[in-house]
Amino acid sequence: MSPRSPSPAAAPVARLGDLAALRAQVRAWRASGEGVALVPTMGALHAGHLALVRQAQASCRRVVASIFVNPTQFGPSEDFSRYPRDTERDIALLAQAGADAAYLPDVAAMYPPGFSTTVTVAGLDAELCGPIRPGHFAGVATVVTKLLLQCLPDRAMFGEKDYQQLQVIRRAVRDLDVPVVIEGVPTVREEDGLALSSRNVFLAEAERRAAPAMHAVLREVAEAVRGGAGTAPALAAGRARLAAAGFGPVQYLTVSDAETLAPLDRVAGPARVLAAAYLGRTRLIDNVAV
Numbered sequence: 241m242s243p244r245s246p247s248p249a250a251a252p253v254a255r256l257g258d259l260a261a262l263r264a265q266v267r268a269w270r271a272s273g274e275g276v277a278l279v280p281t282m283g284a285l286h287a288g289h290l291a292l293v294r295q296a297q298a299s300c301r302r303v304v305a306s307i308f309v310n311p312t313q314f315g316p317s318e319d320f321s322r323y324p325r326d327t328e329r330d331i332a333l334l335a336q337a338g339a340d341a342a343y344l345p346d347v348a349a350m351y352p353p354g355f356s357t358t359v360t361v362a363g364l365d366a367e368l369c370g371p372i373r374p375g376h377f378a379g380v381a382t383v384v385t386k387l388l389l390q391c392l393p394d395r396a397m398f399g400e401k402d403y404q405q406l407q408v409i410r411r412a413v414r415d416l417d418v419p420v421v422i423e424g425v426p427t428v429r430e431e432d433g434l435a436l437s438s439r440n441v442f443l444a445e446a447e448r449r450a451a452p453a454m455h456a457v458l459r460e461v462a463e464a465v466r467g468g469a470g471t472a473p474a475l476a477a478g479r480a481r482l483a484a485a486g487f488g489p490v491q492y493l494t495v496s497d498a499e500t501l502a503p504l505d506r507v508a509g510p511a512r513v514l515a516a517a518y519l520g521r522t523r524l525i526d527n528v529a530v
């Protein structure tokens with residue numbers, strides 16, 4: 241499901257290069273009585289991001305997408321410097337999707353000298369990706385809080401693809417009384433089940449062929465535990481299947497409470513199956529509802 245090539249006929253997207261431009265634009269929309277939705281992204285846009293834009297358009301007259309590769313959510317050995325960046329292509333895709341504006345802040349403006357405030361969501365950041373990526377969710381929660389306060393949208397859209405991130409943001413917004421409605425958007429997938437991700441471009445051909453096994457395993461585990469059976473046997477079988485498909489290391493494959501993300505031995509309420517594993521050098525994450 242790759243997005244179509246950008247068409248030159250698409251309506252122009254306002255480029256908002258700094259906070260003053262963002263606030264002036266949002267003020268103008270508000271003066272006309274128009275609702276505003278924010279879609280935070282790190283660029284390298286694909287059909288998953290564009291689904292967020294479409295969901296935003298369904299509830300708000302105006303949609304602004306932010307494009308900001310946030311350095312504070314990458315660990316020292318992670319892929320910040322090689323993260324794919326192509327702002328012109330991104331803006332063309334946003335235009336095609338009908339977004340009204342792109343907010344493109346730079347790192348120096350987001351993190352001026354002396355920046356020293358961090359939003360941490362204790363507990364949620366101890367699960368799943370938290371211990372594996374120390375500081376990651378604090379980086380995410382801080383930059384998203386900042387983007388929300390900069391834009392002050394009515395609603396903001398986040399993908400279920402990054403399920404733990406969605407829960408962290410929901411909790412931060414609730415705890416801090418940030419006046420915005422957070423909406424989750426279902427994961428957009430390739431036809432073979434692979435969740436769209438900006439990092440999929442790093443997969444070699446054989447890895448790309450192996451990658452859909454992650455979604456297949458998640459669905460199998462969800463199916464196996466749905467009726468309340470113990471989760472351990474399904475998870476062991478799932479880990480073995482991931483390894484056989486070429487994934488390694490498998491960082492986690494769990495069945496977790498859908499809100500707290502605490503691991504479950506048995507499903508008795510809303511739950512999610514989540515996985516993180518490497519295929520070659522590329523780390524893939526995915527999740528499904530039970």
Ligand code: AMP
Binds near residue numbers: 280437
């Ligand atoms: P990113 O640019 O990777 O930080 O993602 C920006 C937003 O798009 C986040 O809310 C992601 O969860 C969401 N997103 C990324 N991939 C997908 C996908 N395949 N389906 C739905 N949402 C997605």
